[in-house]
Amino acid sequence: MSQLNNDGRSSVSFILNGNPVTGYAEPRMLLTDFLREEMGLTEIHVGCEHGVCGACTIRMDGLPARACLTFAIQAEGHRIDTVQSLAQPSGVLSDLQLAFRKHHALQCGYCTPGILMSSSAFLEINHDPSEEEVRDMLSGHLCRCTGYVGMVRAILEVARNRISA
Amino acid sequence: MKHEVHVGKHVGRPMERVEDAQLLAGQALFCGDMPERDGTLQAAILRSPHAHAEILSIDTSEALLQPGVEAILTGKEIKEDSDPFLIVLRQPMDQWSLATDRVRFVGEAVAVVVAKDRYLAEDALDYIKVVYKPLPIALHPLEAAKDGAPLVHPAVGSNVVSTRHFSYGEPDKAFAEADRVVELTIDYPRNSQTPLEGYVVLADYRREEQVYDVQSNFQGPFTVHPVMSKALRVKGPQLRMRSPAFSGGGFGVKQAMFPYVVLMCIASRRVGRPVKWVEDRLEHLTAAIAAPNRIIRGQAAVMNDGKVIGFRFEQLDDYGAYLRPPMPGPLYRQHGIMTGGYDVKHMTITNRLVMTNKTPSGMVRGFGGPQIYYAIERLMQTVAVELGMDHLDLIRKNLIPAGSFPYRAAAGALIDSGDYQMALEIATRDGKLDELKGRREKARAEGRLYGIGYAVVVEPAQSNMGYLSTINTVEERHKAGPKGGNVAYCTVNVDALGGVSLTADSLPQGQGHATVLSQIVADELGIEPHDIVCNMERDTQRDPWSIATGNYSSRFSSATAPAARLAARKIRAKMAKIAAHFLKVSPDKIDFSEGKIFAIEDPQKTLRFSRVAGTAHWSPGELPPDMEPGMCEIGVWSAPELEPPNDADQINTSLTYGFVFDYCGVEIDRDTGEVNIDRYVTMHDSGKLLNPLLADGQVYGGFAWGVGAALREEFVYGEDGSFLSGTFADYLCPTACEVPEPLILHMESPSPFTPLGAKGIAEGNVMSTPVCIANAVADATGIRDLRLPLTPAKVAALIQGQEPARPKGNQATPPMELSDRGIRGQGTAFVAAAPELVWQTLVDPDQLARVIPGCHKMELVGPGSYRAEMSLGVGIVRGRFEARVSLTDLNPPKSAVISGSLEGPLGSSSGSGNVRLVAVEGGTRISYDYGFDISGKVAAVGGRMLDGAARVLMSQFFQRLGSLTEGPGKISAAPPSWWQRLLKLLGIAR
Amino acid sequence: MKPHSFEYLRPASIEETVACLARHSEDARIIAGGLSLVAMMNFRLVETKFLVDVANIKALNYIRVDADHIEVGAATTQAQLLAWPELASLSPLLAKGMPFIGHFQTRARGTVGGSIAHSDPSSELPLCLITLGGSVMLRSKAGSREVTAEDFQVGLMQTSRRPDEMVVAVRFPIRKKGAGYSFLEMAMRKGDLAICAVAAEVRDGSIRLGVGGVADKPAVREWKDLGDAALDEALNEFAWDLGGSDDVHATATFRRQLIRRLGRRAILEARECRN
Structure with a gap:
């Protein structure tokens, strides 16, 4: 021991x-x-x-x-x-990170690394989540800036794009 | 109205943010991430568990012996090294960065330990011994304002430290002529937007320079820089304040860290090394800041056709224990626009400012707006109900008419632009109000509780730095000299290769200022935003700054953004002049595009942007005659409309005034009392939108906090002044499951007073959303008095009526409702020993020590009075306490009163209990009741457990009593209560 | 917010763990997921001399089914149990109740045994266990014993586990034939601890209702099948028996109302989904 x-x-x-x-x-x-x-x-x-x-x-x-x-x-x-671990070694951001930027899913960005880690794990388990499921997953985080709207959009878009890719 | 509107290639477009890559990759450096000098020490702060107490003594000797501890500071050292902070009022209410003679709120800083690391610093906190003498408290603003209330600052002689009456138009006449007067009193709770990153201060006293070099996430306004430097007894330049480019949210809250800046400066000077303090969540929730809770009695003078002709507002604003500059800003920031969106000419305002034993109030997003709009808009909804009028029709009837802008409001606001009627038209049409009304009708037909609420808000932005002087009388203002304006800075620099960089004074906390500044400058210089490097750090020793510098009052779009354009235009003019000189054309025939500078009439005549910039650096001699060399320009902006208050007490409190119109449908679950937002529409006219993507982000964020404030968020205090919301499981920020997505609509009435036509947009929803939701709940339930947050328990109590009666014969222990004083309980126990034996146990210190759970040591310190060391706990929770216990009103062997107090790292408690012994068959029936207050950490974080924990400890006490008097092995885990035994004897027990 | 010092022990097996407990008794605390424990340690509400980490003991991580029970190893995570394909068919109550436990992120670390051992009166798993009439497997150096849920949790975060014992498994009875199940919860936010949670098991001729979040521990009541009026009376009696207390979030009255109203909803829902 x-x-x-x-x-x-x-x-x-x-x-x-x-x-x-x-x-x-x-x-x-x-x-x-x-x-x-x-x-x-x-x-x-x-x-x-x-x-x-x-x-x-x-x-x-x-x-x-x-x-x-x-x-x-x-x-x-x-x-x-x-x-x-998310971005490529060259520094190119992952699809999830890019979607967060596109949908203005972060403001101060303090909560963002944690949310990206949850979301990346979540999308590996649930490939085709509903908005409700995404919100349920996000309920394990607090963000005081964004009202979560951009995050929900970004995560759903990444899931859709990965399916069609 | 038509205005020159600046629309550029980049400004006005939803550009992605230049800040994001760093943040998404985790590479952005926040204040706590900044490199520290070797040998930097870490601080931890000891805080008061009492709401109000005299500090009799502080003993740090044992704490100083703990591993890693370098120094401990108390109020004594602070008084030696600093002066009290300046405050806005001339009142004897001194405050330092540590409590000196008394503590005035739970969480007030009492001592600071400086140690090698935070773990060791916190270890040492447990060894500091403070002896307090609790004092009566002032908690509720109305009670605190009464004569004879316990005084928070005795030298003032009253808890009401400022009272001012204002009258505009002919209010008495209006109220006399009105068909009716409608009245409503609201009580707005304490809350805060609680940034996820707390305060961080890294102070480094440079002895030889005599400079305090401070890195912090302070967000301004820098009006408190002189407050800090004066407290530290140094000249302004000797206090170097540096803020990093990234901050984990501010929302105003990070203004209030200044006492900690001073504290860490003193600590650094004392230990001769840098000292860092990182506020933790418990500290932040307990002691950082709250928006002031406010009681407003509002009256509307109303004609039968719905026209409101006068308002009266009596405001009582609660600033907690200390008035920290720039308090009482929230009471006056809204002053000029107290008539809201309505054309009401006659008004009185009475402002009273009260001190209580709660955490000091401070800047929080909305800054007085949520409070006053809750009063105005709830009052208007009440007027509609009383008149039997549709609420929206009433709003329409009273809105400021289109075409009357700029409009001078009764109390002085100069509302720059707008078309409120059109805003309502667009919002009701595009938000499908008719459909929402249909949903309400259908829901109601099905017996469901459904309501629609509306709210109208005029959203002020860029505060007039002179508004707070409205708190002074006209005479006092004449004596002190006029105050107004709001100075903003931006510097644009072009290097020898044409690289563009800028710095600005906005101290962003996540809003994306760098993105918008780069858009503005790119448009002026004909380059791409991503080619511009924005350094958003600020350094008071190096950068231009003013007292207005900072991030507050939605200042960016109407202050720093114009300054950026001014700076960029200066650069542009200079470069145009240089290019014109070379190209031999007139400077006004020069244009900038795609990195080139060219003659408009002959685009062949072109110079590279970099070439022109290089000339200014490499060959100043080649420049046109009389031109200054170099390529760096500062834009400085302050709007002339920000005049000081006039002698009629009118004040144009802000530079721009946006318009927000919200409506929503909510459904209330009759079983759970939950308010579910079915649909939310928010219409904004914020002038010209500089970046619509970011503008929407501000609306979504403000809305989310509005939902939190409406339904869940409140800093709760116990009646003993204990703070009960010390965790994120108690202070309930909404999650993604509680915040629906609102429909955002925009229209643009550019401001004529700002060069870009932009207004603020970040605060509107924190003012409109709470009251809009409350109005919908009022519509659903018909209930008038609604106090936020509308939690399920509160709403259920309003709609569910009387709870079903206790069934006949149900004998379960009567439930203990949270009474007006702390935790109370009662119970009975049976001990199989005669009363005399039980009595002997209770009065013998050695025996009693064995009965009290967790008691290690008990000594007699006076007649019937004991001192004990104990380790109390329930389940895995355990804490060390020092107890003082006394037995009084002894009536052997029948009854006694046990009273006492506990002090320990987890908190403090005091209370008393009655014990009665009655001989019954086979032993003694003991009945008891108790009441106690508990304050400090355990109350702040363990609130939901306290009542149960008390019961556990009581039952342990009586088990032990039983075991001791009956002898080991003879206790029953659950001693039967006397009535159960009786029922059993009679054969009717279950 | 930093914890006190402690010694960290990482036994490799159940045997080593119980030996450890035998030696250190009340001075030791077991950590698995640590979600409740470490939060309390960070607040310094919990001080322990020894922290015994059992998260990596493979023998504590399993889900097994026997004739009438699902036996879950104590260190099995809540996420593992929730993702177990048989869960919905073998235990509809757990399948309905477990999504209310914390969040995606906390269920990934939080363990079934940890939740049972911690015995928070508002937790979902102790409520499900007692409603189903399950039991807890305890092990000490002296041997093993099985304690019914009813006897295991004795009060507020208090259990009949002796200091030298550890929870090694939790046994949930599998769904009863012809029974319907429902789990409803009122929390202040998604994932928060319950203000009131109700778990119902309805069979022909019987109703079993468990209530969490109101009393110091979850409580169960069993009735013969009741008509409408009788059901209201029974729920009212139950509500008054439990009493409840006020805290910053809710009043005792509100909690009792939830017993009546959510209790009723749950029973009706469970009745509907009888198979």
């Missing part, structure tokens, strides 16, 4: 956006803080630290997860993806 002590940091290794990484964390360090401070991934946005707003949502083994409700050590051996 692996055991980590509270006095001092222990090594944590996982696959981050496709690359193996190792860092050091105290057991209580939240994955949000670990990704931001130890891994330098400032796209992890912290909005509430109690799992409601969804700004910090990442994908853990492909499924959406609240990074603020996950301890960094729990990521050991798992696959963690952030919004950086």
Whole structure:
């Protein structure tokens, strides 16, 4: 049984956006803080630290997860993806990101990386969602700027385009 | 009316945003993402669990010994290092960045720990010992305004710190002549748009320069820059305020962070290192800011034909515990336009400003508008009901007539342009009002609750910086000198290769200012928006700024955008002159297009844009005579219409006034009380739309918050002043499932007062939507007094009537309604021991310590008075507390009163209970009742559990009592209550 | 909002876990999805010496069907159970009730056992379990025991699990022949904890109604089939028995009204979909 002590940091290794990484964390360090401070991934946005707003949502083994409700050590051996995983390595944005831009689905953009992670996971599970299903999925996020209209349009359009592609 | 309208190749088109790629890729840097100097320390703030209390002592000694702690500051250090903040009123209500002698609201900052990281800083908070002496509180504005109410700032002598009466036209005559007077009082709740990113401050005191270098997501207005620099006892340039280009939402709220800027500056100076503080969600909800809750008594003088000839408004605006500049802005920002969209010439206004033991009020999107339009538009709907008139017909009857613009409203607003009648016509036609009425008819025929609501809003934009001086009397204003205007800056720079960049003073919080600025400048210079780099950072040491700088009052379209055009036009004029010089044509015969500058009459005569720009850099000698070298221009803009208030107290509070007309159909679920929005139509005339895609985005966003404010969002306080909405599970921002998509309609009546003809658009729906929905609910239910938010429980209580009676013989414990004071309960328990034995247990400290759940240690500190350390909890929740318990009114072995208080990191509590012992067959029946208040963190985040938790702890107490007096192994988990035993004996129990 | 310090333990098996619990008893807390626990830890409402992570124990992740039960391993996620193809046919109540649990994002991590062990009075899974008459499988170093849902949750976030025990599985009875099911919930927003949730199981000659969100734990009442008037009376009695309390979102009165009105709706709906 692996055991980590509270006095001092222990090594944590996982696959981050496709690359193996190792860092050091105290057991209580939240994955949000670990990704931001130890891994330098400032796209992890912290909005509430109690799992409601969804700004910090990442994908853990492909499924959406609240990074603020996950301890960094729990990521050991798992696959963690952030919004950086969406665009092509050349920097070309994904269809989902482009649709968000087209439909003005973001304003301040603080909630956006989390919503993109949920939406990308959602579209892999549900290829042809209804508007109601998209809204149901989005209800796991709070956005205070947009009223969600652009997001709903963007996600539905991506689903349609992927089907016809 | 016809105006020169600027329509360019890019301006006016729905261009995608230049900001988005960075944001979508996660590469945009927000304030918390900015690089920190090595050795930067992190701060955590200790906050008051009490709404009002004297601070008797603060002991930081143990906290200072905790790992990683570098310093702890309290009010003492703050008083040494800073002066109190300037406030708008001349009243003795000093405030510092930490509480000094007393706390005045739950969440007020009491101490700050500076440590190596945030985890360690928070660890140390638990070790700071503060002794408070709770004081009576002023909570409700009406109660607080009464004589004899507990005073928030005793030196003022009253909680009402400002009262002003205004009279316009001949109101007394109008009310005397009216056929009837319709009256309605509204009570607008506290709420906030709560940006997802909280406050971030990174302060770095540069000792040798004596400069406080601050990075923060402060959004302006920079009227508070002098407030901060004076508090820090430095000259303006010694306080360098830097804001990054990206901010995670503002909505006005990020104005109110200035006390934390000062706090972190002092902390940095004390520790000699940079100090960073990142506000967390609990801190933000508890202590950042709220829009002021307001009580408005409105009266309309009405003729029988529906014409409203006069208004009276008495406003009581609640600013919470401190008046933080630029408060009381929300009470005066709307002043000139208090007649709304209506042609009403006679009006009185009484403005009273009251202080209470709640979080200070501040800037929140809408800035006074939601409150006043809730009063005006609910009043108009009530007038229609009383007259038996169709609400829309009443609106039509009273709207400002087309063709009368610019229109001077009674209180001074100069409404620039519009055609309200046409707006209504387009909206009812394109939004299919008739069809909606059909839906209402059908629903009602089926017995469903369905209503239609309307709302008319005149949406002000770009505040007159002098409006707040209306709070002063004419004499005071004469003495202080006139205040008006609103200065905006934009700088356009063209480099040696023709690269264009710009900076501007709008501090965007997500609105897409860079996109619109690039559209404006691209049109002037004949280049593409994506060729322009917009740097939206702001630095008070480097960039031009004014007190008006910032992002508030929908200022961008009518202030910063014109400044950008001015700057670009200066560049254009200069480049045209240079090109004309080379091409040997007159400068007015030069045009710009597709990166080229050419002679209009001979397009063969062409120069590359970059070539002309290069000349200004590389060969100033080649420039036309008398031309300044270089290619950088500043546009500065302030509209002349923003005059100071006149001696009749008229004030043109804003530069532009858009028009919003909304209507909606709602259906109310009779079972659940849920208000479901069936259809929502919102019509906007915001002058010229600079980018319709972004304009719609502002409408959707404002609407969503309007829905939240109408149906779910409120900062709730307990009667003891405890704050109860400390999580996003308690403060209920709507999700995608609660916000329907509204139909947005536009028309464009360009403003004659702004160079681009644009007005504001971001705040209209936060003013119109709450009242539009409420009007629909009023129409559906016929109920007049509607207080937001219209939660299911509230609506159900209004429509469901008396609840079915308790069945005869039902003996379940009477439910405890949330009473006017905290949590109350009562119960009975049975202990199989004689009353005398039970009594001995209760009065013996050692025994009592064993009975009280989680009690580690109990010591006698006086007659019948104990001090205890305990660890209290329910389920997995647990917290450490220090308790003071006393037993009074002893009547052995029959009854006693147990009272006491708890203090700990999770909060504080005080209360009392009565215990009565009665000998019954086989033992003692104990009956008890209790009442207590609980405040601080546990109340803010665990509200829904408290009542149940109290019951759990009570039952644990009596179980332990039973176990102790009866001996181990003899307790029953659920001691039978006396009546159950009785029923059992009689053979009728289940 | 950062949690207190703790020691982190990651046992590889159920055996290691119960050994751990035997050693640390009340000083240890089990974490699986962590959705409720970590939020409370971040607020520092929960302080623990040891955090025992069971999320990766394969033996706790399964869905099995026997003659009359669906047995779900404690660390099975809510999303896994909801996506299980047999769910709608074998447990219509779970299929109807589970979409009300939190959100797409939280169900992906939240576990079935975690929800049952946490025993929030407003949670959907404890309500479904007690309504169906299910049970909880507990394991300690000393052995295993099965506790009925009725006996498992004893109050507000309080269960009869002993500190040295862990929840290893949850057993939901499969749909009863000829029964119809319904689950209705009133929450302040989509995915919020229930203000009042009702779960109904209607068979020929019997009605079973569970109510969550009102009392300190979900409550169930069973009646013989009732006529219209009698149903109203029965629901009124039930509502008054549970009482309820006020909080920032809703009043006790409102909660009782929801028992009457949603309860009625649910029973009628369940009656309709009897097979």
